[in-house]
Amino acid sequence: MDIVISERSDMPIYEQIHVQLAAQVLDSRLEPNAMLPSIRTVARELGISVITIKKAWELLEADDLIYTRPGKGAFVSAHPPQDLRAKRQAFAVKRFHRDAAFYRGISITRDELISIVHREY
Amino acid sequence: MDIVISERSDMPIYEQIHVQLAAQVLDSRLEPNAMLPSIRTVARELGISVITIKKAWELLEADDLIYTRPGKGAFVSAHPPQDLRAKRQAFAVKRFHRDAAFYRGISITRDELISIVHREY
DNA sequence: ACCACTGTGTATGTCCAGTATGAACAGTTG
DNA sequence: CAACTGTTCATACTGGACATACACAGTGGT
Numbered sequence: 001m002d003i004v005i006s007e008r009s010d011m012p013i014y015e016q017i018h019v020q021l022a023a024q025v026l027d028s029r030l031e032p033n034a035m036l037p038s039i040r041t042v043a044r045e046l047g048i049s050v051i052t053i054k055k056a057w058e059l060l061e062a063d064d065l066i067y068t069r070p071g072k073g074a075f076v077s078a079h080p081p082q083d084l085r086a087k088r089q090a091f092a093v094k095r096f097h098r099d100a101a102f103y104r105g106i107s108i109t110r111d112e113l114i115s116i117v118h119r120e121y
Numbered sequence: 122m123d124i125v126i127s128e129r130s131d132m133p134i135y136e137q138i139h140v141q142l143a144a145q146v147l148d149s150r151l152e153p154n155a156m157l158p159s160i161r162t163v164a165r166e167l168g169i170s171v172i173t174i175k176k177a178w179e180l181l182e183a184d185d186l187i188y189t190r191p192g193k194g195a196f197v198s199a200h201p202p203q204d205l206r207a208k209r210q211a212f213a214v215k216r217f218h219r220d221a222a223f224y225r226g227i228s229i230t231r232d233e234l235i236s237i238v239h240r241e242y
Numbered sequence: 243a244c245c246a247c248t249g250t251g252t253a254t255g256t257c258c259a260g261t262a263t264g265a266a267c268a269g270t271t272g
Numbered sequence: 273c274a275a276c277t278g279t280t281c282a283t284a285c286t287g288g289a290c291a292t293a294c295a296c297a298g299t300g301g302t
Contacts, residue, residue, distance in 0.1 A: 012260060012261085013260080013261075014261090019223065019226055019227065022227065023226055023227040023228060026227060026228070027227075027228050038276080038277060038278080039277090039278070040276090040278095048261080049260095049261055049262050049263075050262095050263090050278095051260095051262075051263090052260080052261060052262085054278080055260090055261095057278090068277095068278065068279095069269085069270085069277085069278075070269050070270085070277070070279065071268070071269030071270040071276085072269080072270060072271090072277060072278080073270095073276095073277055073278075074277090074278080088227060088228070088229070089233070092224055092227060092229045092233070092234070092237055093237055093241060095223055095224075096238070096241055096242075097241065098131075099220045100241065100242055102140065102216055103213055103216075103242075104242075105140055105141065105144050106140070106143065106144040106147055106148075106209060106212060106213060107144060107147070107148050107209070108209070108213045110239065110242045112210070112213070113213070113238050113242060114235050114238050116210070116213055116214055116217050117231060117234050117235050117238060118235065120214060120217055120218065120221065121217075121221055121224075121225075121231045121234060133288085133289060133290085134289080135289080135290090159248060159249080160248090160249070160250095161247090161248085161249095169290080169291085170289095170290060170291050170292075171291095171292095172289095172290070172291075172292090173289080173290060173291085175249080176289090176290095178249090189248095189249060189250090190248085190249075190298085190299085191248070191249045191250065191298050191299085192247085192248050192249065192297070192298030192299040193248060193249080193298075193299060193300090194247095194248055194249075195248090195249080243302100244301100244302085245300100245301090245302090246299100246300095246301090247298105247299080247300085247301100248297100248298075248299070248300100249296105249297085249298080249299105250295100250296080250297080250298100251294100251295085251296080252293100252294085252295085252296100253292100253293085253294085253295105254291100254292085254293090255290100255292085255293105256289105256290085256291075256292105257288105257289085257290085257291095258287105258288090258289090258290105259286105259287095259288090259289105260285105260286085260288105261284100261285085261286085261287105262283100262284080262285075263282100263283085263284085263285105264281105264282085265280100265281085266279100266280080266281080266282105267278105267279080267280075267281100268278085268280100269276105269278080269279100270275100270276080270277070270278105271274100271275090271276080271277095272273100272274095272275095272276100
């Protein structure tokens with residue numbers, strides 16, 4: 001489990017953790033049912049608050065990407081690969097709906113946006 | 122000049138104003154060199170603080186979309202249509218660079234993103 | 243010269259999200 | 273029983289967003 005916190009990101013820390021861990025689950029880089037380090041351990045290692053980690057864990061659990069068991073720990077949810085691919089798409093689509101509002105707001109057409117993605121991505 | 126403030130947006134008010142006005146300039150919906158309503162007028166009409174409007178005006182001026190003259194007012198910058206199209210592209214590209222970080226972070230390929238834009242936009 | 247506008251700058255204050263620390267509670271396991 | 277685990281609660285700090293108020297300086301019409 002690799003997490004890098006950027007102080008220059010405009011995303012809050014809990015969101016950075018959420019997204020990075022979600023990516024690792026969605027990429028099948030974490031073993032299904034593998035135990036995650038405890039929130040106290042991650043907090044200590046990253047030099048941040050347990051509450052911040054817990055918030056990220058809550059989002060991941062809401063996404064059905066991990067599950068937590070009081071007294072036991074937090075674990076990677078097990079999903080068939082095709083479900084993970086679908087979840088990754090859904091994750092991207094959900095975010096895209098928010099981003100799209102901006103481009104619509106400045107009258108960027110679909111073709112213009114596709115062209116931008118093609119060139120800049 | 123039309124501005125609608127959404128309390129449900131996750132964008133700060135000054136940013137909503139910035140983006141909406143930028144769009145109107147970039148779409149040539151505002152006459153070059155037309156005078157904008159004063160920051161006190163807009164503040165009163167929208168029921169917000171003059172400082173908030175001023176912040177939006179500052180961003181717009183930094184974008185070279187308006188210019189301000191103490192004692193006179195704020196005006197729409199005059200640009201040839203092709204320059205406005207280029208500016209609109211640049212505006213979108215700049216924003217896209219921020220948005221792209223997320224999609225890269227969850228390993229969405231260019232083709233996947235194009236497909237999402239095609240389907241959802 | 244005066245007035246009513248304009249933009250600009252400063253001071254002060256409130257609110258809220260994000261984050262922090264610490265402590266306590268409850269569950270699990272060896 | 274101890275050492276872990278997750279969970280909850282209390283309290284506090286910081287910084288950004290936003291607010292109000294006031295003062296300054298520029299512009300233009302009368």
